[in-house]
Amino acid sequence: MIPESFEYHAPQTLAEASRLIAQFGQEGKILAGGHSLLPLMKLRLASPRHLVDIGRVAELKYIREDADKIQIGALTTHYQIESSELLKQKCPLLPETAREIGDVQVRNKGTLGGSLAHADPAADWPAAILALGGEVEARSESGSRWIPAQEFFVEMLTTTLQADEILTAIRVPALPAHAGEAYVKFAQPASGFAIVGAAARVVLDDAGAVAEVGVGITGVAAKPYRAAAVEGVLRGHSPTAKRIAEAAAHAAEGVEVNADLYASAEYRTHLAAVYTRRALEKAVERAGGK
């Protein structure tokens, strides 16, 4: 449980952190909350030569409203999101998802940006960010870019972040009128990781039909994904119980479903449909639909 030796760097500003990361390239690793990286290092499954601890970079810790968007600094902890009054009002899916992560200790240290950049295929945040149609900001010395969540996750533990980029912020739409959001998961009892996690966001039109819908699913495949087939069945239709169930049946369509000791591929496929249905039912109810 002792990591290999490494150089520790503690930049005070984002500019300084970017410079260090650009300098170390593949040899460097960013430390945020440390809840994924440090265990890997202690087991010597990861052995970065340089650890760049961005914990002191104050400019990455904030939650703010910007017109009809909410922007959150990458270093904001799960607990800060869980307890944010602004988010409870304007983007309730995020506090609801935060509550489902690990335990109190993990939520006090772990960060939104760290979790997204680590891209564990069973992490909770990706489902929520995908359902919301969020974006992720990546900054390097040469500039900044916003990456849509759907393009961000490449494979297991792999994102489109380049070696010299730091994930700095997350941007999601604020909750409009007649909209509802929900996250539900079937957790592995020991680790708390999602065997299946489903996030849904539904916006209804004046007639009560589904105007916008986003469904993000985690734990099921090698990377979290947006369930386009589910959304297609719902969009433009009245979200009756029957139609929601029909839509949710497509939850694992087009993905290669994981199997492990806890759940076979068949069982996971079944759970994906059940949890997607539950997330949609909750979201529709909260949107004021039947």
Next chain:
Amino acid sequence: MKIEGNHKIPAPRDVVWRGLLDPAVLARAVPGCEKLEAQPDGSYRAEMSVGIAAVKGKYHGRIEILDPVPPERYRMKVEGQGTGGFVKGEGVLTLAEQGGETVVSYSGEAQVGGIIANVGQRLLQGAARQIVSRFFEAFAREIAAHAPTAAPGPPVEV
């Protein structure tokens, strides 16, 4: 852990067969392969640095090709160990012709033990799939780059 799947390689079957048994081609296609040497007894010794993203380890091991039926099928036995634990596996590869291309199907059973299995059980299958697809992608590129013009590689004893 069961590992199975298939990949299509856009090349005739005998070319794919030769490639799959050519240490030089394999050394370039196997992700993180640092050394692959044919041994006098017909097996191969391999050293590789395998992993996903920052989770990487160095492994060394032995690969045996058994019961080859050119250019259709062979059995493969793999044993390796390294920083994260050990892996032992056995599987069958079948090559089928399909309109001038070759479909390589594989099916096998692998046992993984040690730290990586204890803490990473839920990630193993995804990791294995990812490494296998990377291999076949790189292998297809190798075949495409060398097959059409180059003479067949050195004869491979089977």
